[in-house]
Amino acid sequence: MNTKAKNENPVISLDGVSKWYGDFQALKDINLEINLKEKIVICGPSGSGKSTLIRCLNRLEAHQEGKIHVSGVELHETMKDVDIVRRDIGMVFQNFNLFPHLTVLENCMAGPNWVRGIDKKEAEKRAVAMLEQVKIPEQADKYPDQLSGGQQQRVAIARSLCMEPKVMLFDEPTSALDPEMVSEVLDTMVELANSGMTMICVTHEMGFARQVADRIIFMADGEIVEQNTPDEFFNNPKSDRTKTFLDQILI
Amino acid sequence: MNTKAKNENPVISLDGVSKWYGDFQALKDINLEINLKEKIVICGPSGSGKSTLIRCLNRLEAHQEGKIHVSGVELHETMKDVDIVRRDIGMVFQNFNLFPHLTVLENCMAGPNWVRGIDKKEAEKRAVAMLEQVKIPEQADKYPDQLSGGQQQRVAIARSLCMEPKVMLFDEPTSALDPEMVSEVLDTMVELANSGMTMICVTHEMGFARQVADRIIFMADGEIVEQNTPDEFFNNPKSDRTKTFLDQILI
Amino acid sequence: YDYIKSNNELMIATDANWAPYSYINDAGEMEGFDVDVGREIAKRMGVEARFITPSWDIITSGNWNMRWDVSVGSMTPTETRSEVLNFPAVYYYTPAGFAVHTDSPITTLAGLNGKNVCTTAASTWEMYLEGSLDMIDAPAFTYKVTPGTITSLADGHTCLDDTRLGAGVRNDGIIDSIPMIQGAIEDGYPIRFLGDPAFFEPLSVATDKGNDDPELDAEIARIIAAMKKDYTLTMMSMKWFKNADGSSNDYTIAF
């Protein structure tokens, strides 16, 4: 496990970030720095703002106060180059969001070919390589609807990887899956972590967290309540809320 | 556990039933009798015809050869009263199929009120009772989309129960659920079994099978390969295919 | 007018809906009395004639914006029309008459009083039935029929078709231009004329008031007068307006 390295040129940094939905404050003064190759797991009770937080990182949601920097570029309302920032940040959704009218291969080629301007041959080669990495090269010519949930989620991961992102965001990638399929997706993610990818995962799979996380962040009510290494986090939680949460989840 | 009682006026009987999809034979000469209050679990590899079999029982699919009797009524192509037979057979689908434009309560009242001709007051009372039985009376006024998968499946069960069926069919009722929700649905089903309902379940939840089944039917390639009590089935499988299957599923 | 000369082209608007005034012949070209008159006017101006066929509504709205120069389309000059159009010269008159189904018991014009008479909506004939005809330069006439109901249809042909269904079925009689009724009779419609022509309406060349060109108007008036004088117009009328017995009509004078 890497040691935490604070403040040496982080990929992502949040500085006093707050966000409101109407009158409701979903994020409260979040400060956070994430370094290259770090693996972060975010957990916390439902409604605590986990999804909101990671969706702010590629500006699928807008924050209203504070600053978010990604690779040194600030995310703000009128930025011109949000597309470029987004290309550097892969995102995997809870319910996959594959493009149903494209085959698996086309799903994976779309990004490189359409926005990175890589030619079709090259894009296809890369797509096949990524599908091999997630272990479903044989499904390349099927449509998403013809795959199981676990296969779909692995395609979604491959699709993001084809863009060669610096950071991968996962928002509960296994929670819409049948249990038999959870492990195949988690395996893929572990492999990805071992390959050195910077990852930020919202998940309740505590086994996974123990195995790969450099840091676990516990959120509640829009705040970061506690962050620590997995060992410390599980064995020696500091705040009461963390303890209660852990008690519930590790029954 | 009840003892098996063969041939004493079965609720459902299949006599040499075969079914084709185009050229592909999905069911091959199935013979089966199911008695009142029996609990049957059907398992088998994917594509073995489990869904097809139970969907033939309320004629969501048509069989081409052999005879199916439900409560003594034969199911055939030109029968007049298939609706009446269907009312006696509740069915719970893998992906719930709740009516999204109706509230939970309305979903449950629809059957009794629209087709059984029970007046609204009475239907509502019954619906509330059934929602209590599946332990979600407090969700009555929500729309299905606002519920979790487990809650939706329990509503689906309640909806069927409101029709006071003689037999309940379940087609992999938990396989589209998050694992946290599986147990709440299984609990509901166990309770239902204990209340004496005749049940036919396609499921791979072997714990459930052990706990409630009177008989386990193992299917492969459109045929019934083996049927037995749970004890015998798990501890002393007769055919090789059953053994292979059990080895895979109970790793 | 200079504009016409320099373009060497006179643009003539006429509605190609009315045989034998102006219509599309079997070869798919414009033909008819109005067309001949228009050609002759252009010839006498020493320019080419070109015909275009906008709908009646468009022609009568004025504001032609020089899309065409004159209308030679059998237009009846009325007070209200003269607010947007100039009428430099009347070139012929057309008689309007009543007709009924051949089986109709009605034998005199007075017999149509209080009956249901069909006509084209917003036509001079309709105004006649309503007793509100306001033609300019018109020969004198009297209102001879006061119908009980006026059925006005967008297309005069529909009236003829309705009459064909039988006396009193959809109407008791119709009023239309005599040549038109004549055409229908020749085509085998079971109808007959009723009485003498009801009135003669003068029909004029029109120009755009919004693009006032007195020189053009004067030239047209001069040419039409000359055409009357040397009987060119009469010849044309004789050529186009034939009776069932083969005799011809000279409509350049009202009687």
Place this chain on the structure above:
Amino acid sequence: MFVDTVIEDKSLHKPAFLLGLSITVLAFFFAFNFTNTIFGEFLSPVIGNPQESGFFGRLVVSFVLSIIFVLNLLLISFARLKIQIFIVWIELFFLFLAFAYSFDLELAYIFIGEPSKIWLMISKGLFTTIYISAVSIAIATAIAIVGAIAKLSNNGFAYAIASFYTSLFRGLPLLLQIYLIYMGLPQLGFMIDAIPSGIAALSLCYGAYMTEIFRAGIQSIPKGQWEASRALGFKFGLILRKIILPQSIPIIVPPTGNQFIAMLKDSSLVSVLGIWELMFMAKKIGSKDFNNLEMLLTAAMIYWALTIILEMIQARIERKYQQKA
């Protein structure tokens, strides 16, 4: 629609039903006297002069007709589905022709003359109709996409202009729009010819209708597709073109087919500007010889043929995109 496995029995093959049907049909044919039609003539060997055959003639005619009708149904019901559909279409088509024939039409009329009337219509009118419709359809589609985006945007100007546009151009009669463009624009200093005016009016009007259709189509695509596309760094135009519109095709195509077919026929309104299109030719040629209805029907048959072509294209597109979904 998902068809139930319990098919109503072919009631036609039950004697009781057949008898009932026959009697109903007989009553029907008897109530509407067909003695004076071509059938009466046909049966004159049996019933004598149809005009004078009276009650007996009427009975015979209706009896024969109903026998033919029921036998026909029975025979068709044994055929395979595709053949059934084909036969019924053909029969209905001939019924329609018979109906048209009842107008005592001089059908020969459209073929006489050198060149023949129908050739005149096709050579001078059809091309213009197709040309105007095709151009207008293309422009209207472009307008509709822009309009739909504007109506769904959160820019006040765009929304207001787009919604004003759809309201105005759906609200005013098309004929008035044609007048206003043809006569109004010159007042503002744009001289515009008849055909461009016609195309402009048709495009604007149908663009407004299609804006609503495209809006509904775009709205039907779930939010997740937008989010996933954005997360990949796609720009707005790309998302719309490659992700959203292709998915909304099954929802957009059926009502758009309606609009294309309606536009084909509404293109005849531009004839008020003196454009010689199909309907103009039909009306003008027909009115001269009082063979209005013949020519109208001929034009109608041509429109119908074009409609059937559009319908086949629509069906093909729907089939293609349904496979993937």
Place this chain on the structure above:
Amino acid sequence: MFVDTVIEDKSLHKPAFLLGLSITVLAFFFAFNFTNTIFGEFLSPVIGNPQESGFFGRLVVSFVLSIIFVLNLLLISFARLKIQIFIVWIELFFLFLAFAYSFDLELAYIFIGEPSKIWLMISKGLFTTIYISAVSIAIATAIAIVGAIAKLSNNGFAYAIASFYTSLFRGLPLLLQIYLIYMGLPQLGFMIDAIPSGIAALSLCYGAYMTEIFRAGIQSIPKGQWEASRALGFKFGLILRKIILPQSIPIIVPPTGNQFIAMLKDSSLVSVLGIWELMFMAKKIGSKDFNNLEMLLTAAMIYWALTIILEMIQARIERKYQQKA
């Protein structure tokens, strides 16, 4: 449409953009000479007689106009969304009126007379128009439901008849349909009056269009809804009425709104049968006095008002059913 969180900056608030915009607008107003319009008269204190003001006058007029235009945009851009939309609508409406005004219309005309022309139109025409449209819409909807079921059934007769029907009645021009029903049915021995003929033709034609819309709507509902309903023992009609149609409303409503609006205006075609509806009154009153355009515009405004009412109803239905989905 799901709107991105990266909003283009209000470019209007950037000086460079503003300057560019002003210059473009200035060039536009200069290119199209507005000196002879009402604006010229308005500025005559500065530029003298507009007709003679020449280049200077043109420059002044276009300068003033572009200042007004840009200031207006700027002011509106600070307002809240709803107010923005409202203001832009009002402004566009007045622009449209100004455009109509450029035809030198005698607007007083429609109000003179006892009873006034507009009252005559409304009292005699509007009711008929609404009555015919409403009845036809109701019948067309009923036909559409039956037609859609038939087109989706696997009964050969039903499919063939329904598809022939949609093809024929979408394929023939509505006007011809009106003629055929009005003149053809009497030949078969049914005497049918003008208004019933008109309603029959409109219902049949729009029923055909709407059949396609309803078919698409019903098809869009997943198979699982049918299966669940059948498993509960619902009969076909009940499933359709209570389960399928309510869910397909969001897909059916926008194109159906189009059809209702189009039908409103197409109802004017029945005036060929001598029915005194809105358009007939407008044309008749107008053409007698050569105030065609005034009356047409008046009719158009009434149609527009009716359209806006329909649009509001549509929006309300859409909102209601979107909340639940």
